[in-house]
Amino acid sequence: MSTEVKVSLMEQVQSNTRLSFWFHQTLSIIKLEIRKNFWGRRILPIYLFSLTPVAIFFLMNLYPTPSKSLGHPTTAATIFANIHEGVIVRTIVFFGCSWIFTNLFRGEILDRSLHYYFLAPVKRELIVLGKYFSGLIVSATLFISSTVVSLLLYYYPRGYEASMQYLLAGSGLKQAFMYLVITGLACFGYGVVFLVLGLLFRNPMIPAGAIYGWESINFLLPPFLKKVSIIHYLNSFRPVPISEGPFAIVAEPTPIWLSITSLLVIAVILLVFASYRIRSMEVNYTD
């Protein structure tokens, strides 16, 4: 074997070892962060917040309104689609993710504990990745669970048999699955946006409010501007179409494969930006 080939092989082995080491370090960060995020004092409001749709459906069960009959499957599906869009995605997931992800770095700065990561032999880019995935796991677990319980509570008044019929024989199972996918992707998309906001701003809630406004007027935006949002790509997954009102500017929905690709591209771009940002970040805890 020539020296050149040997060197090349050694480099490959080193590179593989390095990759596996980075993977191990990222996993360690994810584990540490998940523990912190699930049991930290900052998560308590999010537990309560994620229970809001559950509480709404629970109260709807306690005090059913005769005018809003869930008897017809199409009506029931449309009502749930509206609640999922308006309450779960646009409110609970949006604000829940803003809290979870902006606190990944901002919370550490407030607690004066960011230096623990910065003093470890870890590439700062891996800290961004580890924190992001831990936030994603925590937010997706909370909000997907909340969506599942909401679905169950929503269909519960129709009775066990009708619910099972809807879920297993009709289109219910596919719809339910798509709601969970939307909730998960919302965590994925909004999460990365809020992670960057937490790195850029001392008070990320102000830009988060601006993004909320932008996402809320998405239905009024011309087609090319609609694409500069997360909600536009999530709409591609809607199992039940919902009306956006008489003033909405209707645009051709983006195909699902393109929506997934777009969300991935947005996430990668923002994670690269966050990595660039964190490389030059200083710890002095005075700002």
Next chain:
Amino acid sequence: MNEIVFDNVSKFYGEILGVNKVNLTIAPGITSFVGSNGAGKTTLMNLMTGLLRPTRGKITVLGTATDNPEELFRKVGYCSQFDSFPARVTGRRLIDSFLSLHGYSKNRREEMTNKALERVNLLEAADRKVAGYSKGMRQRIRLAQSIAHSPSVLILDEPLNGLDPMVRAETIALFKQLAKEGLHLIISSHILHEVDMISDRVVFLKNGYLVAEGEVQGVRTEIENRPMQILVRCNQASKLVAKLFELNRIVEAKLQKDRGAEVGSVIIRTYDADAFYRDLSQIVVDSSIAVEVIRPMDDDLNAVYQYLIGSEGEGQS
């Protein structure tokens, strides 16, 4: 490669000066940063560990740039002044989590964690939550964390703060032991007599500028425009003073005679200590003066500090 090098390093916080034009090379052993609050001690330490980025200049730690944490923190341990810890963490878990980021296996981590806890005498409290620790224990757990991975460079920002005298003595002994093992120990402290006791070298900082560096005695010798004080106790103190003035070797002499005796003490101020010692030997031989004591009055760190840093440091020794 076996040194920490600051090459013309400046750090500004906006328009506020942190440190300016620092050129410094730190060899193995114990080096102490001395200076009043705001002198730039912590800034230098944070620059050395990459927590801050220099506005100008370059820092290398044993050949590694400070913007390469992956390599840097295999060699460096930093016990910072930040007195905050992740919530609900125990002492043991704090160190174990830190070592997990280094990539050590579970068994190895356990072994290294126990060793570090033992070195700071915190093994018994290891499974208690850090939030319940006393200030001294928190200081020690930070120290344990910084030495757990056996670094070659240990940076300690005010490491003796909050320690009771017993633990303080143990910690100083640990520092000396670590230095003996070939580590670079860089310490910042306000407690000058302790710095004096443990340091091989000192770096004096004032308002962000490095004003002097070297061994304490060496620094003192380099201060040429400040007269040095030397105490001489002998049997003919007045005669000695007169002879010294004749030779024009001293600038001031304070005579303190013992009551009813010819023996007395004289505190002499001179710009050229070496020449003074030579002349003194000659006078003693020529005049048959019996000298009991010759002692430099200001070779200790506090005196040097007063010379260099000024009255700001008075309350800190």
